[in-house]
Amino acid sequence: MISCIVKTKIKVFLAFLIALVVSFGAYAQGESEQAEVSQKGVTPGATEGAAAAANTSGLPIDDQAVVTAGDALFKNNCAVCHSAGSDVIVGPGLAGINERRSHDWLIRWIKNSQALIQAGDPEAVAVYNEYNKQAMPSFNFTDEEITAILTYIASAEAEVAAVPTTVGSDGSQTPGEGVGTDAIGAVGGYLDIILVVLIVVLIVLVVTLLLITSLLKNYLNANRKLNEYDNEVVNQRFDFSKIYKSKAVRTLVVLIFVVVLLDLTLDTAMGIGIQQGYQPRQPIAFSHKLHAGEHQINCNYCHTTVYKSKSASIPSANICMNCHSQIQTESPEIQKIYRAIERNRPIEWVRVHNLPDLAYFNHSQHTQVGGIECQTCHGPIQEMDVVYQYSPLTMGWCIDCHRETPLNTEGNGYYDNLVELHEATSKGAFTVSSNGGTECYKCHY
Ligand code: HEC
Ligand code: HEC
Ligand code: HEC
Ligand code: HEC
Ligand code: HEC
Ligand code: HEC
Numbered sequence: 001m002i003s004c005i006v007k008t009k010i011k012v013f014l015a016f017l018i019a020l021v022v023s024f025g026a027y028a029q030g031e032s033e034q035a036e037v038s039q040k041g042v043t044p045g046a047t048e049g050a051a052a053a054a055n056t057s058g059l060p061i062d063d064q065a066v067v068t069a070g071d072a073l074f075k076n077n078c079a080v081c082h083s084a085g086s087d088v089i090v091g092p093g094l095a096g097i098n099e100r101r102s103h104d105w106l107i108r109w110i111k112n113s114q115a116l117i118q119a120g121d122p123e124a125v126a127v128y129n130e131y132n133k134q135a136m137p138s139f140n141f142t143d144e145e146i147t148a149i150l151t152y153i154a155s156a157e158a159e160v161a162a163v164p165t166t167v168g169s170d171g172s173q174t175p176g177e178g179v180g181t182d183a184i185g186a187v188g189g190y191l192d193i194i195l196v197v198l199i200v201v202l203i204v205l206v207v208t209l210l211l212i213t214s215l216l217k218n219y220l221n222a223n224r225k226l227n228e229y230d231n232e233v234v235n236q237r238f239d240f241s242k243i244y245k246s247k248a249v250r251t252l253v254v255l256i257f258v259v260v261l262l263d264l265t266l267d268t269a270m271g272i273g274i275q276q277g278y279q280p281r282q283p284i285a286f287s288h289k290l291h292a293g294e295h296q297i298n299c300n301y302c303h304t305t306v307y308k309s310k311s312a313s314i315p316s317a318n319i320c321m322n323c324h325s326q327i328q329t330e331s332p333e334i335q336k337i338y339r340a341i342e343r344n345r346p347i348e349w350v351r352v353h354n355l356p357d358l359a360y361f362n363h364s365q366h367t368q369v370g371g372i373e374c375q376t377c378h379g380p381i382q383e384m385d386v387v388y389q390y391s392p393l394t395m396g397w398c399i400d401c402h403r404e405t406p407l408n409t410e411g412n413g414y415y416d417n418l419v420e421l422h423e424a425t426s427k428g429a430f431t432v433s434s435n436g437g438t439e440c441y442k443c444h445y
Contacts, residue, residue: 059098059147061155070152073145075296080323081136084156089295090327091136092127094153107146112138134326279388280350285333293382299374306374310362314349317341352387359395360443370432371408398443402432 060066074084081090097106101123108116109124113136116124139146220226220234243249291297300306302315320337328334340347355361366372374381379390391397406429409415415430422430436442 059151059154061151061158063151066148066151067155069145070148070150070155073141073149074152076298076301077139078149079296080327084153090134091131095157098150098154103147103150106150107143109136110139110141110146110149114138137326275354275389276392277388278352279386280352282350282386283348284336287385288381288387289383289385299381306363307368308364310364312363317347352389353393355393358444360445361398370405372405395443399433399438402437405432406430407432407435 078094083089083093084095086093086095101109105116105121105123113124113128117128141149217234220230226234291302292299302319303312304315304319306312317337317340321341324334324337337347366377367374377391379388381387407415409419409430415435418435419430422434426434428434431437
């Protein structure tokens with residue numbers, strides 16, 4: 001009789017274990033298959049041909065100064081409509097353009113494509129027709145500037161060729177990208193596996209313990225003559241009413257309740273006026289992810305005064321029109337810009353960041369003088385479809401950073417005496433606060 005019960009229990013336990021192992025095995029397999037698929041995406045062969053094609057143009061692609069200048073010119077003037085790779089944005093992708101067209105042709109085209117088309121140049125007319133007769137704007141650049149842009153494009157090709165390229169499911173190429181996300185994905189995958197293993201081990205432990213107690217109980221009940229006390233211990237039931245009546249437990253519950261309540265009230269009280277995470281709906285679905293992220297338009301192309309003055313400024317509709325007189329003209333969201341201009345009314349953007357009037361904050365002091373990146377305070381704006389307030393913007397937040405951030409005093413004669421004085425009296429770095437950056441009057445009028 002007993003041995004029968006024991007046998008069934010052991011069978012159940014074994015079945016349970018097998019089920020666990022099998023389901024976990026399936027999970028792990030899924031993970032590794034995924035990893036394999038993403039590895040297969042890498043095609044080493046694809047890089048060689050491109051590398052060979054990269055510099056047949058005779059452009060100075062090793063001259064870093066020219067490439068950097070070209071990069072800036074390209075991002076500010078061309079990136080809106082062209083990629084330096086093969087993706088079509090508004091105009092064609094410009095990879096390989098130096099092989100496809102002669103240098104003279106390119107200079108004439110970029111200076112004034114319409115003139116070239118009207119003169120009946122066959123290549124010019126062909127691209128113009130291929131791209132639905134959208135007129136590319138003329139650019140008042142010098143030959144050197146255009147050469148710099150073309151050099152940048154050639155060097156971008158060389159760079160793409162040097163990075164292993166991941167081929168997406170649609171056959172499009174995303175240079176480098178796949179590598180980083182795969183690595184992150186792999187770390188996340190390991191964490192997942194470790195977590196699952198831990199949970200499985202825990203479950204197995206609990207089940208084993210339960211089975212052992214139950215086996216022991218059965219064994220003792222059947223085999224031994226137990227006295228009353230033993231019997232009570234072996235067959236005791238869990239008595240909830242006892243726990244409920246216990247004074248210690250009641251006090252503990254009340255205490256926890258009070259602490260939680262206090263914490264909540266404090267949080268709410270301290271949170272008054274703090275708007276971290278605030279993300280209002282905007283009147284036009286303008287996306288920083290699209291503009292500052294994908295199309296890499298510089299922040300100060302739109303926030304024109306951010307390096308020069310106190311305020312960063314929000315762009316007027318005219319700045320949007322620099323591009324949207326040509327791009328996406330049919331989109332209902334873009335039509336809203338046209339309507340604002342027709343009615344001569346500004347677009348009513350909802351303000352996200354709002355310091356109270358009593359505090360003074362100056363952008364140029366931080367971006368231009370302090371050299372702090374926008375993202376340090378505003379977070380990953382270039383990934384936000386809709387902007388939200390990333391930092392708390394409290395006094396404590398300002399002061400913490402002023403205490404921690406060393407001032408860049410190098411090559412600035414103004415600071416020489418101050419730094420010497422500071423080093424004589426204190427060991428720490430010469431921070432913003434050493435220079436008086438935590439004194440009330442600096443931030444309060
Ligand atoms: C407003 C959009 C726009 C901007 C800005 C723009 N282009 Fe274009 N570009 C086009 C379009 C559209 C075409 C296709 C031909 C056409 O329709 O006129 C084109 C064609 C070209 C071509 C010819 C491509 C080929 O395959 O022959 C080159 C080269 C070129 N652009 C270079 C540039 C450079 C360099 C800049 C920046 C200085 C620039 N473009 C800025 C829209 C633009
Ligand atoms: C093409 C123009 C454009 C570019 C480029 C751009 N922005 Fe903006 N930005 C806007 C517009 C329009 C708004 C107002 C609407 C909104 O909040 O989304 C705005 C709002 C903001 C706000 C919120 C302002 C508030 O209301 O408190 C921040 C912060 C900001 N931008 C930072 C950046 C940073 C950082 C970059 C560069 C990585 C950048 N922007 C690039 C157009 C631009
Ligand atoms: C330097 C050029 C440039 C400027 C300036 C610019 N945009 Fe754009 N905008 C683009 C490009 C490029 C796209 C993407 C077009 C595409 O992917 O088809 C775009 C797309 C958009 C879209 C999405 C349209 C749709 O229906 O898909 C909106 C909305 C938009 N922009 C609003 C604005 C507003 C508002 C401003 C002014 C604050 C502005 N843009 C300034 C280049 C610009
Ligand atoms: C040291 C932190 C810090 C840095 C760095 C910083 N900002 Fe700001 N930004 C703020 C604060 C604080 C406000 C709110 C100001 C206010 O309400 O008066 C703000 C507000 C803004 C606004 C709303 C309009 C305005 O001027 O009040 C925009 C747009 C903006 N920032 C863009 C930028 C851009 C673009 C950069 C990088 C070039 C940048 N910020 C760098 C802290 C910062
Ligand atoms: C990410 C760090 C950081 C944050 C956050 C920050 N600051 Fe600063 N702040 C600096 C640095 C660095 C300087 C020094 C710039 C320089 O002179 O080189 C500075 C300088 C200043 C100055 C000038 C101080 C002087 O001695 O002249 C004022 C005023 C100021 N900040 C106000 C603020 C306010 C208000 C806030 C919060 C809304 C704030 N800062 C948030 C880094 C920060
Ligand atoms: C680095 C800049 C900075 C310095 C230095 C600074 N403050 Fe502030 N203070 C702020 C900002 C920003 C706010 C508004 C944000 C907030 O309410 O937390 C603020 C808010 C306040 C408030 C209003 C608090 C509230 O909850 O509305 C008082 C009072 C105040 N500060 C007093 C002081 C005094 C006193 C000093 C000197 C010991 C000082 N501050 C130094 C930046 C500063």
